[in-house]
Amino acid sequence: MTKQRAAVLGTGQTHHTTKRTDVSMPGLLREAVDRAMRDAQVDWSDIDAVVLGKAPDLFEGVMMPELFLADALGASGKPLLRVHTAGSVGGSTSLVAASLVQSGVHRRVLTVAYEKQSESNAMWALSIAPPFSMPVGAGAGGYFAPHVRSYIRRTDAPDHIGALVAVKDRRNGALNPYAHLRQEDITFDSVRASQMLWDPIRYDETCPSSDGACAMVLGDEAAGDAVDGGAAWLHGTAMRTEPTTFAGRDQVNPQAGKDAAAALWKSAGITDPLSEIDVAELYVPFSWFEPMWLENLGFTEEGSGWKLTESGATALDGTLPVNPSGGVLCTNPIGASGMLRCAEAAKQVMGRAGDYQVDGARKAVGHAYGGGSQYFAMWLVGADKPEN
Amino acid sequence: MFEQAKRGDSLRVSTYARPPLAPISRTCFTLSVITEETPLHAPLEIGFDYTRSLGPVLTHFMTQLANRRITGIRGSDGRVHVPPVEYDPHTAEALTEFVDVSDVGTVRTWSWVSHPVEGQPIQRPFAWALITLDGADTALLHAVDVNSTEQIHTGMRVRVRWADEPIGHITDIAYFVPADAGEERGDAPTPPRPPATERAEDGAVSTVITPIRLDYTHSVSPEESRYLRALAEGRMLGQRCPECEKVYIPPRGACPTDGVPTTTEVELPDTGIVTTFCIVNVPFLGQRIQPPYVTAYILLDGADIPFLHLVLGCEADEVRMGMRVRAAWKPREEWETSLQNVDHFEPTGEPDAPYDSYAHHL
Numbered sequence: 063m064t065k066q067r068a069a070v071l072g073t074g075q076t077h078h079t080t081k082r083t084d085v086s087m088p089g090l091l092r093e094a095v096d097r098a099m100r101d102a103q104v105d106w107s108d109i110d111a112v113v114l115g116k117a118p119d120l121f122e123g124v125m126m127p128e129l130f131l132a133d134a135l136g137a138s139g140k141p142l143l144r145v146h147t148a149g150s151v152g153g154s155t156s157l158v159a160a161s162l163v164q165s166g167v168h169r170r171v172l173t174v175a176y177e178k179q180s181e182s183n184a185m186w187a188l189s190i191a192p193p194f195s196m197p198v199g200a201g202a203g204g205y206f207a208p209h210v211r212s213y214i215r216r217t218d219a220p221d222h223i224g225a226l227v228a229v230k231d232r233r234n235g236a237l238n239p240y241a242h243l244r245q246e247d248i249t250f251d252s253v254r255a256s257q258m259l260w261d262p263i264r265y266d267e268t269c270p271s272s273d274g275a276c277a278m279v280l281g282d283e284a285a286g287d288a289v290d291g292g293a294a295w296l297h298g299t300a301m302r303t304e305p306t307t308f309a310g311r312d313q314v315n316p317q318a319g320k321d322a323a324a325a326l327w328k329s330a331g332i333t334d335p336l337s338e339i340d341v342a343e344l345y346v347p348f349s350w351f352e353p354m355w356l357e358n359l360g361f362t363e364e365g366s367g368w369k370l371t372e373s374g375a376t377a378l379d380g381t382l383p384v385n386p387s388g389g390v391l392c393t394n395p396i397g398a399s400g401m402l403r404c405a406e407a408a409k410q411v412m413g414r415a416g417d418y419q420v421d422g423a424r425k426a427v428g429h430a431y432g433g434g435s436q437y438f439a440m441w442l443v444g445a446d447k448p449e450n
Numbered sequence: 451m452f453e454q455a456k457r458g459d460s461l462r463v464s465t466y467a468r469p470p471l472a473p474i475s476r477t478c479f480t481l482s483v484i485t486e487e488t489p490l491h492a493p494l495e496i497g498f499d500y501t502r503s504l505g506p507v508l509t510h511f512m513t514q515l516a517n518r519r520i521t522g523i524r525g526s527d528g529r530v531h532v533p534p535v536e537y538d539p540h541t542a543e544a545l546t547e548f549v550d551v552s553d554v555g556t557v558r559t560w561s562w563v564s565h566p567v568e569g570q571p572i573q574r575p576f577a578w579a580l581i582t583l584d585g586a587d588t589a590l591l592h593a594v595d596v597n598s599t600e601q602i603h604t605g606m607r608v609r610v611r612w613a614d615e616p617i618g619h620i621t622d623i624a625y626f627v628p629a630d631a632g633e634e635r636g637d638a639p640t641p642p643r644p645p646a647t648e649r650a651e652d653g654a655v656s657t658v659i660t661p662i663r664l665d666y667t668h669s670v671s672p673e674e675s676r677y678l679r680a681l682a683e684g685r686m687l688g689q690r691c692p693e694c695e696k697v698y699i700p701p702r703g704a705c706p707t708d709g710v711p712t713t714t715e716v717e718l719p720d721t722g723i724v725t726t727f728c729i730v731n732v733p734f735l736g737q738r739i740q741p742p743y744v745t746a747y748i749l750l751d752g753a754d755i756p757f758l759h760l761v762l763g764c765e766a767d768e769v770r771m772g773m774r775v776r777a778a779w780k781p782r783e784e785w786e787t788s789l790q791n792v793d794h795f796e797p798t799g800e801p802d803a804p805y806d807s808y809a810h811h812l
């Protein structure tokens with residue numbers, strides 16, 4: 063049997079914020095799930111399987127959350143899988159859920175990813191120094207900042223590019239009622255004036271810590287055909303991994319990301335991503351990663367990502383809007399952040415993105431990365447059914 | 451002269467943090483005697499006081515526990531779940547009908563714990579039991595305080611021994627005792643209570659704290675052990691891959707690219723360059739170095755992969771990519787089997803390495 067057509071039938075997410083102390087973990091997930099099921103116009107009896115994604119267990123101190131969440135996810139008597147690929151998990155979870163439909167195993171799959179960062183402290187969890195080592199870890203920012211510096215040096219990027227991305231994404235987030243940070247008044251100067259946290263990364267160029275969840279219902283061709291106003295059809299998916307460290311590893315432009323993107327374009331029949339893709343939701347937790355991923359995904363040649371950003375091409379009204387939802391810079395429930403990228407891409411081609419809808423969006427990319435830039439997951443969705 | 455290094459082969463690292471009440475992060479060292487050939491290992495303790503926001507159902511349950519009452523919830527099939535579940539196991543619908551149940555119940559099955567471990571509800575031999583409280587349809591797993599296996603059986607009636615000061619936490623149910631138990635056995639030893647959370651104005655318990663601690667024995671490979679023991683003698687010891695000839699420090703034992711054992715040891719100088727770096731200005735929970743500090747990738751001369759370390763000895767804004775640096779070792783009497791023997795790296799004052807010489811290490 064060849065790969066079956068699959069589509070996003072509906073999406074849902076929570077209002078993301080620093081602390082959702084009014085709900086439990088199951089309650090948080092259910093907000094997203096209930097919205098996704100309403101959006102997809104399905105009931106529990108329509109769901110054949112559930113796929114859950116969450117970042118490292120240490121982040122919330124819950125081992126095997128899929129077990130205690132089974133009731134809340136309506137998974138009794140159904141297959142329930144949990145996926146884990148660090149920060150990219152929301153992306154890889156979406157892809158695993160899609161594969162259950164593409165394989166012809168299930169007709170409709172509910173997938174959900176979440177993080178309740180307020181129950182723990184991710185900086186602490188990411189900075190544990192094992193015995194015998196040098197305790198220099200300083201969270202994700204401490205890990206990625208040196209590689210941002212390398213990018214700037216390698217490409218001779220002017221040092222204000224990071225601030226341009228931050229202003230764009232935060233203003234986009236102001237258009238998104240679900241975004242955690244909604245800062246329509248943010249300015250280039252205010253970003254530049256914000257504290258340097260992990261030099262060269264400023265406070266306003268970093269993502270927030272969010273509580274939140276995202277869910278989607280995926281379905282087969284018949285289910286996709288039945289979606290009012292059109293489903294988001296899957297045109298391609300790709301995942302790649304590489305080790306965190308090895309001699310000669312390119313930490314700025316990782317091979318696994320390049321390979322995943324090349325595989326994605328090939329599977330979707332894309333030869334010129336910059337002109338053929340209408341919207342990209344890229345995983346940008348620190349603003350400088352926008353130009354870095356533009357190069358890594360092949361939207362532009364190596365060294366030119368920052369030029370694309372500086373030209374305004376990635377703005378909401380640009381030729382390739384990047385993160386019209388505000389992206390990770392506005393909303394970062396870590397485990398859910400990758401799925402939010404996939405869901406926001408789907409919303410764009412379904413015409414359901416509200417105030418940040420990109421006019422005429424027919425093809426959109428959702429992208430996630432995780433670990434030390436070592437896990438990559440991406441998908442391409444379209445308003446039209448794929449030809450193959 | 452290396453006695454200290456030999457005795458100091460085991461270090462304890464502890465990262466135990468208690469936000470938001472009292473951030474703690476401590477490091478202490480214990481010494482033990484290990485022979486040179488044994489791979490190094492050390493205890494690693496990780497702990498955190500996780501906060502749990504409860505949502506409406508468990509808020510009611512915990513608030514009632516603080517009043518020494520136990521509440522269940524009625525499911526779609528009429529059964530009463532204790533503790534209450536938020537969503538029906540059959541229909542997945544949100545549940546709302548609370549039902550008070552008794553603090554007396556019946557043992558459905560049990561097992562014996564002859565050697566309780568830290569944190570278990572009773573700190574002397576006890577029974578784990580599945581207990582159906584009167585008025586409930588599901589069983590609760592809890593501890594029963596009895597002398598021996600002779601004194602517990604399926605069908606036995608038991609009652610809750612409440613904690614002396616209920617705080618609105620599952621541990622308010624300290625343990626169970628036989629329903630007809632007198633005072634002859636006395637109070638069972640119990641573990642420390644978790645911290646209480648702030649209550650809402652109406653007395654509702656909407657969050658609880660669940661301290662979690664993990665105790666590991668962290669072991670390193672034979673190759674890394676040799677590297678660490680060399681560090682205890684002030685030497686930098688790497689390994690070269692026989693296929694790609696890349697030099698790894700710390701050594702891996704196998705090349706991650708070629709998958710072959712790396713057997714050739716290479717002694718490296720304690721000089722090198724900064725490939726790239728960041729300046730950490732942000733304080734955070736569990737941090738062990740006072741910010742601001744420069745975290746840098748140090749590429750030793752002759753190595754093919756950099757490692758992270760500190761750069762001091764100049765202003766943070768004077769650190770540059772390609773800057774030549776040398777290890778600043780701690781006083782010899784403080785040396786351990788750890789990269790922390792190098793206190794930091796500092797500038798040598800030599801001209802910077804040209805970018806092209808290290809561009810492929812970024």
Ligand SMILES: [Zn+2]
Pocket residue numbers: 691692693694695696705706707708709
């Ligand atoms: Zn090799």
